[in-house]
Amino acid sequence: xxxxxxxxxxxxxxxxxxxxxxxxxxxxxxxxxxxxxxxxxxxxxxxxxxxxxxxxxxxxxxxxxxxxxxxxxxxxxxxxxxxxxxxxxxxxxxxxxxxxxxxxxxxxxxxxxxxxxxxxxxxxxxxxxxxxxxxxxxxxxxxxxxxxxxxxxxxxxxxxxxxxxxxxxxxxxxxxxxxxxxxxxxxxxxxxxxxxxxxxxxxxxxxxxxxxxxxxxxxxxxxxxxxxxxxxxxxxxxxxxxxxxxxxxxxxxxxxxxxxxxxxxxxxxxxxxxxxxxxxxxxxxxxxxxxxxxxxxxxxxxxxxxxxxxxxxxxxxxxxxxxxxxxxxxxxxxxxxxxxx
Ligand code: UT7
Numbered sequence: 407x408x409x410x411x412x413x414x415x416x417x418x419x420x421x422x423x424x425x426x427x428x429x430x431x432x433x434x435x436x437x438x439x440x441x442x443x444x445x446x447x448x449x450x451x452x453x454x455x456x457x458x459x460x461x462x463x464x465x466x467x468x469x470x471x472x473x474x475x476x477x478x479x480x481x482x483x484x485x486x487x488x489x490x491x492x493x494x495x496x497x498x499x500x501x502x503x504x505x506x507x508x509x510x511x512x513x514x515x516x517x518x519x520x521x522x523x524x525x526x527x528x529x530x531x532x533x534x535x536x537x538x539x540x541x542x543x544x545x546x547x548x549x550x551x552x553x554x555x556x557x558x559x560x561x562x563x564x565x566x567x568x569x570x571x572x573x574x575x576x577x578x579x580x581x582x583x584x585x586x587x588x589x590x591x592x593x594x595x596x597x598x599x600x601x602x603x604x605x606x607x608x609x610x611x612x613x614x615x616x617x618x619x620x621x622x623x624x625x626x627x628x629x630x631x632x633x634x635x636x637x638x639x640x641x642x643x644x645x646x647x648x649x650x651x652x653x654x655x656x657x658x659x660x661x662x663x664x665x666x667x668x669x670x671x672x673x674x675x676x677x678x679x680x681x682x683x684x685x686x687x688x689x690x691x692x693x694x695x696x697x698x699x700x701x702x703x704x705x706x707x708x709x710x711x712x713x714x715x716x717x718x719x720x721x722x723x724x725x726x727x728x729x730x731x732x733x734x735x736x737x738x739x740x741x742x743x744x745x746x747x
Contacts (some may be wrong), residue, residue: 409577412532412543413584414745417715418470420463421569421702422454428564435560442564447678451567451703453552460493461502463570464548467711468507475574477542479507484543485514486530488523488707490736491550492516495619503546513540520600521674521735522590523547523707524571525743529588531575546572547707554602556634565676566635567703571711583746587657590741591649599641600736605633642738646676647683650732653742654688661744663728665689668744670722674733675699675709684732696722706735723747 427450428439442448454463464487472479485507487500500514519526524547534540551566578584604622650673658665665688673681678699685695696713705712710731717723727747734740 407581409536409538411578411584411586412535412575413578414573414714414747415576416471416474416574417711417718418467418472418474418572419570419712419715420466420470421712422452422458424453424455425450426453426567431564434557435563437560437564445677445679446565447681447697447699448564448703449700452569454550454568458550459502460489460491460548460550461499461506463550463568464489464499464503464546464572465506467548467570467572468503468544468546471544471572471574477574479509480511481542482507482509482512482544483540484531484534485509485512486527486543486545487514487516488519488527488545488547489516489549490518490520490523490706491554499548500546519707519735519739519741520737521676521704521706521709522733522737522739522741523735524710525588525731525733525741526590526739528573528575528585528743529590529741532585532588535575535577541576543575544572545575545711546570547711549706549708551635551704551706554633554635556632559634561639562635562637565704567705569702569705569708569712571708571715573711573714585743585745587660587744588742589653589656589660590739591653592737592739594737596645596738597736599638599645599738600635602633602635643677643680645738646680646734647687649734649738649740650674650680650684650742651687653740654684654730654732657730657742657744663744667728668694668730669727670694670696670717670729672696672710672713672717672729672731674735675702675713676704676734707733709733
């Protein structure tokens with residue numbers, strides 16, 4: 407059978423054990439459990455130890471996925487990592503994960519797609535596998551958002567959390583299984599809605615806030631701001647609902663399905679109100695929508711692979727389930743992937 411698409415054969419995740427509740431945040435900034443719960447749906451998030459490397463987070467999620475797939479690190483042909491919080495600007499976090507794993511037969515590289523990055527990684531893996539260049543790929547998302555948020559800014563620090571997720575992907579073994587349709591878009595004219603201003607040194611996560619990049623050499627006079635995440639929340643909110651609905655519609659139409667056929671919608675976990683608005687507009691009841699934002703907050707591109715892993719563990723995704731994954735994020739970027747598990 408010629409390879410036309412890929413399937414996810416296993417999943418893994420890692421989340422720090424440290425829980426930061428809304429009550430804890432009330433001690434840090436002027437906020438309240440009721441504001442955070444009502445406006446975002448978040449009750450708590452996980453925060454990684456300051457010394458924890460993003461590559462180690464990705465490594466731990468990958469180990470779990472490899473174990474379920476029955477693969478050894480040496481069997482991996484490609485490691486594709488999505489992260490907005492790389493340990494350092496050079497080399498790719500994927501290479502650091504490769505070294506920790508001992509995946510010496512793999513090509514390893516990163517994708518910068520912000521919250522959409524993991525679905526982008528999946529699409530790249532699909533291309534590599536369908537072309538015959540790669541047999542076993544691991545798509546990883548590892549995000550240490552706690553390192554890049556300003557813990558004195560209540561408008562952003564209450565939203566994010568840390569986590570990593572991974573999936574092993576291979577050629578689909580049966581017709582009608584695996585990824586059925588995929589759609590990806592970006593709009594760079596909206597980049598300023600969610601970004602990190604270039605900063606000298608500050609900003610955590612390896613100083614990856616632009617300073618030291620090609621546009622803002624370390625000595626550049628233009629370096630300004632503290633390097634932490636800045637966001638125009640309301641504008642992003644509207645763009646998110648619009649773009650996720652568009653992406654969902656495109657993949658369903660392409661694959662010849664209606665929203666009523668979807669067993670589980672797995673949306674990016676950024677705000678429960680965004681998820682509910684999207685579900686309402688798309689016409690899917692909330693009992694067929696995956697939600698774990700209450701426990702993790704927004705973990706950027708890790709939110710979808712972590713959700714997939716938990717949904718499988720809880721029996722919400724079974725063999726044959728039709729799963730619609732939809733995301734959006736900085737860039738702006740957005741994407742949807744429809745798959746038959
Ligand atoms: O992964 C993609 C990344 N980003 C997103 O998906 C974010 C999308 N946007 C959102 O989720 C929402 O816009 C937010 C949760 C960020 C904000 O909710 P909102 O309903 O759009 O609130 P707002 O920004 O319009 O602020 C309303 C009020 C403001 O006070 P005033 O000006 O009305 O007096 C804020 O200062 O809420 C205030 N506020 C807070 N109050 C208590 C903002 N943050 C907080 C806070 N605690 N943490």
